[in-house]
Amino acid sequence: xxxxxxxxxxxxxxxxxxxxxxxxxxxxxxxxxxxxxxxxxxxxxxxxxxxxxxxxxxxxxxxxxxxxxxxxxxxxxxxxxxxxxxxxxxxxxxxxxxxxxxxxxxxxxxxxxxxxxxxxxxxxxxxxxxxxxxxxxxxxxxxxxxxxxxxxxxxxxxxxxxxxxxxxxxxxxxxxxxxxxxxxxxxxxxxxxxxxxxxxxxxxxxxxxxxxxxxxxxxxxxxxxxxxxxxxxxxxxxxxxxxxxxxxxxxxxxxxxxxxxxxxxxxxxxxxxxxxxxxxxxxxxxxxxxxxxxxxxxxxxxxxxxxxxxxxxxxxxxxxxxxxxxxxxxxx
Amino acid sequence: xxxxxxxxxxxxxxxxxxxxxxxxxxxxxxxxxxxxxxxxxxxxxxxxxxxxxxxxxxxxxxxxxxxxxxxxxxxxxxxxxxxxxxxxxxxxxxxxxxxxxxxxxxxxxxxxxxxxxxxxxxxxxxxxxxxxxxxxxxxxxxxxxxxxxxxxxxxxxxxxxxxxxxxxxxxxxxxxxxxxxxxxxxxxxxxxxxxxxxxxxxxxxxxxxxxxxxxxxxxxxxxxxxxxxxxxxxxxxxxxxxxxxxxxxxxxxxxxxxxxxxxxxxxxxxxxxxxxxxxxxxxxxxxxxxxxxxxxxxxxxxxxxxxxxxxxxxxxxxxxxxxxxxxxxxxx
Numbered sequence: 001x002x003x004x005x006x007x008x009x010x011x012x013x014x015x016x017x018x019x020x021x022x023x024x025x026x027x028x029x030x031x032x033x034x035x036x037x038x039x040x041x042x043x044x045x046x047x048x049x050x051x052x053x054x055x056x057x058x059x060x061x062x063x064x065x066x067x068x069x070x071x072x073x074x075x076x077x078x079x080x081x082x083x084x085x086x087x088x089x090x091x092x093x094x095x096x097x098x099x100x101x102x103x104x105x106x107x108x109x110x111x112x113x114x115x116x117x118x119x120x121x122x123x124x125x126x127x128x129x130x131x132x133x134x135x136x137x138x139x140x141x142x143x144x145x146x147x148x149x150x151x152x153x154x155x156x157x158x159x160x161x162x163x164x165x166x167x168x169x170x171x172x173x174x175x176x177x178x179x180x181x182x183x184x185x186x187x188x189x190x191x192x193x194x195x196x197x198x199x200x201x202x203x204x205x206x207x208x209x210x211x212x213x214x215x216x217x218x219x220x221x222x223x224x225x226x227x228x229x230x231x232x233x234x235x236x237x238x239x240x241x242x243x244x245x246x247x248x249x250x251x252x253x254x255x256x257x258x259x260x261x262x263x264x265x266x267x268x269x270x271x272x273x274x275x276x277x278x279x280x281x282x283x284x285x286x287x288x289x290x291x292x293x294x295x296x297x298x299x300x301x302x303x304x305x306x307x308x309x310x311x312x313x314x315x316x317x318x319x320x321x322x323x324x325x326x327x328x329x330x331x332x
Numbered sequence: 333x334x335x336x337x338x339x340x341x342x343x344x345x346x347x348x349x350x351x352x353x354x355x356x357x358x359x360x361x362x363x364x365x366x367x368x369x370x371x372x373x374x375x376x377x378x379x380x381x382x383x384x385x386x387x388x389x390x391x392x393x394x395x396x397x398x399x400x401x402x403x404x405x406x407x408x409x410x411x412x413x414x415x416x417x418x419x420x421x422x423x424x425x426x427x428x429x430x431x432x433x434x435x436x437x438x439x440x441x442x443x444x445x446x447x448x449x450x451x452x453x454x455x456x457x458x459x460x461x462x463x464x465x466x467x468x469x470x471x472x473x474x475x476x477x478x479x480x481x482x483x484x485x486x487x488x489x490x491x492x493x494x495x496x497x498x499x500x501x502x503x504x505x506x507x508x509x510x511x512x513x514x515x516x517x518x519x520x521x522x523x524x525x526x527x528x529x530x531x532x533x534x535x536x537x538x539x540x541x542x543x544x545x546x547x548x549x550x551x552x553x554x555x556x557x558x559x560x561x562x563x564x565x566x567x568x569x570x571x572x573x574x575x576x577x578x579x580x581x582x583x584x585x586x587x588x589x590x591x592x593x594x595x596x597x598x599x600x601x602x603x604x605x606x607x608x609x610x611x612x613x614x615x616x617x618x619x620x621x622x623x624x625x626x627x628x629x630x631x632x633x634x635x636x637x638x639x640x641x642x643x644x645x646x647x648x649x650x651x652x653x654x655x656x657x658x659x660x661x662x663x664x
Contacts (some may be wrong), residue, residue, distance in 0.1 A: 010624060074415050074431075080406040087433050096447045098405075099431040101419050108423060115398060117450050188378060223608075254610045276555075277609035280585045283528045 007048045009301040016044055021313045066096040070112055071129050072104045076221070078246045078273045078292055079127070082149070085296035086125060093304060095122070098265075104221065113139050123307045128152050128251035130191050144306040148299040150290075151193040151316065152187035158306060160317045164187065164198045165287035167321030171242065171270050172205040174323070178331040180240040180268040184215040184233035186226055186252070188244045195221075198244050219248055226251020234261075240329075241266040246275050249285065254279065269328040283327035295304050295319045339380045341641075348376055353645045396452035398428040399635065402444055404459050407448045407554070408603045410578045410624055411459070417628035418457060425636060426466045427454070436553065437635070438463035445471050455639045457631050460484050462523050462585070476638040481624075483525040484646065490638060492631040492649045496530045497537075499620035499653030502539040503574065503602050506618075506655070510663040512572040512600040516547040516565035518558055527553075528534045530576050552582055555587040558583020566593075572600040572661070578607050581617065585609065601660040616661035 009027075026033045026041035027050075032040075042199040069086050071079040087097040089277065094268045102109035109132040116124060128136055133152050139145055140157055147159035164234060175183060185202050188195030199216070206214045215233055219225040226248030230241055234255065234306070243249040249271030261267050263283045271278055271287045278285040298317060305311055341359075341660055350373070358365045358373035359382075366372075366640065387518050399417050403411040411421040419429040430453060434441035441464040442532045443532055448456060456475040460468055465484050471477055479491035507515060522528030531548070538546045547565055551557040558580030562573055566587065581603030593599050595615045603619045610617040630649060637643055 064450070066451065074406060074412040075409060077407060077409065077412070080409070080412050083431075084433060084435070086434070091443075096444060097432065099415075099433065100429065101416060101418070101431065103419070111423075112428060116397070119398065119430065193334075202617065250608050250612070257612055257616075275609075276582050276607075277612050278448050280582065280589055280609050281612070282589075282614050284589075 007045075007050055011042070012045055012048060012050060015048070016041055019313070021286070021311060024177055025310055027309065052145060064122055065079060066098055066119075066121045067300075068119070068121040068124040068126075069099045070102055070109065070116070070124065070126040071099065072102050072109075072129065073221075073247075074099075074101050076246055077275050078290070080148075081128075082296045083276075083294050085293040086300050089297055089300040090299050093300075101208070102127075102129065102179065104129070104193070111136045115243050116158075117142055121162045122302045125303055130193075146299055146306060147302040148295065149194065153193065156315070157316070158311060158315055159303050160295055160302060160319065161193065162290040162321050163318040164194070164201045164288065164321050167290075167323045168198065168201045169205045169208075170323035171286065171288060171329075172209050172211060172326065174329060175240055175242075175268070175270070176209045176211055178329065179266075180329060180331075181211060182213065182215065182238050183211055183240045183242060184217070184231075184236070184238035186229050186241065186248045187221045187245045188248075190218065192221075195244065202244075221245050221247050223247045223251045223254070226332075227254045229261075230255035234259075234267065238267075240270070241272040244272060246271070246273040249273070249275070249287070250259050250277060251279070253285070262332050263328045264332065268330075274324075279326075281328070283330070286326045286329040287324050289317050289324050290321050339377075339382050344373070344377055344380065344382060345664075347380070348373055353643060356642050359641065374608060382496065396454055397426065398430055399452075400448045400451070400453040400456040400458075401429055401431045402434055402441065402448070402456065402458040403431065404434050404441075404461065404551075405579075406433050408433075408478070408578055409607050409658075410480075410622070413606075414624050416629045416630050417625040421629055425632075428463070432463065433558065434459075436461070442467045444523050446661040449474055452499045455635045457635055462525075476635060477604065478631055478635040480627065482512035485525065488647070490634050490643060490647055490649070492627055492634060492651065493525065493529075494622040494627060494653050495650040496526075496533045496620065496653050499622075499655045501537045501540070503618065503620060503661075504534070504541050504543060506657065506661060507572055507574075507600070507602070508541045508543055510569065510661065512596075512661060512663075513543060514545060514547065514570050514572060515519045515543055515572045516549070516562075516568070516570035518549050518551045518561050518565075518573065518575045518580045520546075520551050520580075522550060524553075527576070534574070534576075551576070553577050553579050555579045555583045555586070559586045562587035563591075566591075570599075572602070574602045576604060578603070578605040581607070582609060582617070583632070594661050595660045596664065600662075606656075611658075613660070615662070618658045618661040619656050620653050621656050622653050 009020050009023050013023045026038040075078050082098050090097045100112045106129045113135045125148050127149045147157050151159040151161050186201045213250050217229040219229050223250050230252045241252050243252045339617045341352050341355050358370040415431050422429045432444045438461045441461050446468045448630045457480050461483045479489050483493050519531045551561050551562040573584050575584045586647040603617050
């Protein structure tokens with residue numbers, strides 16, 4: 001007689017008439033679920049012969065005490081801050097963090113993904129590249145993987161990303177209000193969720209705040225692109241440069257310093273992220289803050305939740321961006 | 333009859349009348365050793381029953397294809413650059429790099445050291461903290477470890493560090509020549525080789541270039557220390573601030589910006605390392621360049637040499653620092 005297979009969380013959810021996450025949290029004895037519900041679900045699971053899945057059991061039996069973090073760059077201080085915060089959280093939970101850097105290169109990322117699974121990490125936080133999607137999902141079939149900073153469209157993996165709308169819309173409103181126009185935008189690459197989402201928010205914001213004829217450059221998350229595209233936009237008569245990430249913001253500052261352009265007199269600047277160079281200016285730079293430390297904390301907590309078979313209710317978690325207004329967008 | 337033990341490289345060196353490194357390189361078939369010498373040494377090794385040591389054999393049998401890199405900070409872009417370059421070199425050699433961050437904390441470093449050995453890395457590059465010396469040497473008894481950026485006094489481990497003298501002495505000569513005095517120095521901690529060596533070079537340079545009464549602050553490798561100590565030195569009437577690392581240089585710039593001090597008119601500044609914030613100034617900052625990418629490349633090559641039982645001749649390898657003169661020390 002064949003052994004009866006263990007029911008899935010989904011089957012238990014259908015039988016109990018509740019969501020998968022309720023089942024999962026009830027089985028993890030999470031106090032967010034009412035005691036009577038927890039008891040009912042635990043009894044049902046027992047009756048149905050539920051066993052935690054192979055992955056979870058494997059984890060329990062060979063806990064390495066380490067997690068992996070895959071970042072696309074370390075010279076970008078945004079990701080260095082992310083790595084530092086993930087590590088601090090992990091350490092507070094008695095876990096070590098192995099950090100690997102994909103250098104924005106899908107081949108490198110694929111190698112790292114293959115390799116990480118051999119290093120017995122209990123889970124992985126990954127800033128994904130879309131070209132590596134298959135390999136990321138393959139790894140996720142063996143250990144818990146949570147996406148951070150960027151998302152993969154239509155993926156089933158949990159993710160924590162920033163919502164660019166609050167910060168970017170505040171910036172656009174400010175620029176319109178101070179007549180800091182015409183406006184040029186240095187966009188991130190269309191192969192990243194962040195690049196696409198920020199461009200959409202920018203375009204919609206320009207419509208809503210009646211900012212006419214914004215110039216848009218489809219760039220990359222690189223300092224050199226920021227420098228070159230800034231110079232092109234300035235030649236086109238742009239009054240304000242809006243850079244779609246840290247690295248391009250550095251490029252914009254390079255362009256301004258090289259050509260002795262005074263900020264905000266000759267050109268106003270809006271950038272992304274807290275970076276020491278942005279505050280340490282004659283006129284400090286107005287930026288969209290993605291609260292990367294909060295993002296790292298939340299992603300880590302979701303990862304340990306998934307590792308404990310206690311995932312969040314929603315697949316995607318968003319961190320609101322905020323605008324930090326400094327002198328680079330001062331009304332003159 | 334007990335099995336005769338394999339001779340050590342040292343014993344072979346004594347028998348052949350050559351250095352240990354010649355033996356090691358000859359056995360590794362390194363073309364730097366004359367073919368006749370190589371052949372002679374290989375024959376001798378065979379006669380004496382030489383077998384590569386247990387560590388080297390273990391490595392050969394369980395190569396993980398990964399190395400570990402331990403840095404004391406990632407928000408310090410100097411170490412982020414180091415990590416990026418080590419990883420690029422390792423990747424070019426078909427090796428992955430696991431990066432771990434000790435946050436300048438000996439307890440964290442001890443945990444990381446214990447943990448790295450469980451992750452099957454083939455070798456480790458480590459920026460040491462002196463309080464963790466015992467654990468570093470313990471790890472080095474099981475896998476090859478090469479020190480980078482900082483050294484452990486009287487250690488037997490190979491190290492690659494920068495020689496602060498060429499860059500710092502050029503800076504002191506320039507400051508004296510341009511009459512940018514009195515001078516204040518923000519020193520790194522005395523618990524690091526870099527902190528001690530740079531202070532010695534600073535003091536000797538002041539004597540040699542007849543810079544009278546330099547003010548010295550024993551600080552730490554932290555931005556906040558740079559900010560506070562800079563303000564104290566400025567109150568003491570210092571004309572030029574010389575910061576002993578990247579993080580303190582950022583602190584000095586914070587102090588200048590907060591108090592609207594114009595560089596170099598009100599205060600001249602010399603810093604350490606290439607950091608985007610140092611170039612992106614109204615008056616870009618003169619810095620001592622430690623050539624951290626070259627340091628990373630060299631340390632990686634020494635590590636794979638040690639892993640292949642082919643270590644360098646000298647225990648310590650130095651990278652010369654150079655002075656990058658920019659407007660922050662301009663003669664007015």
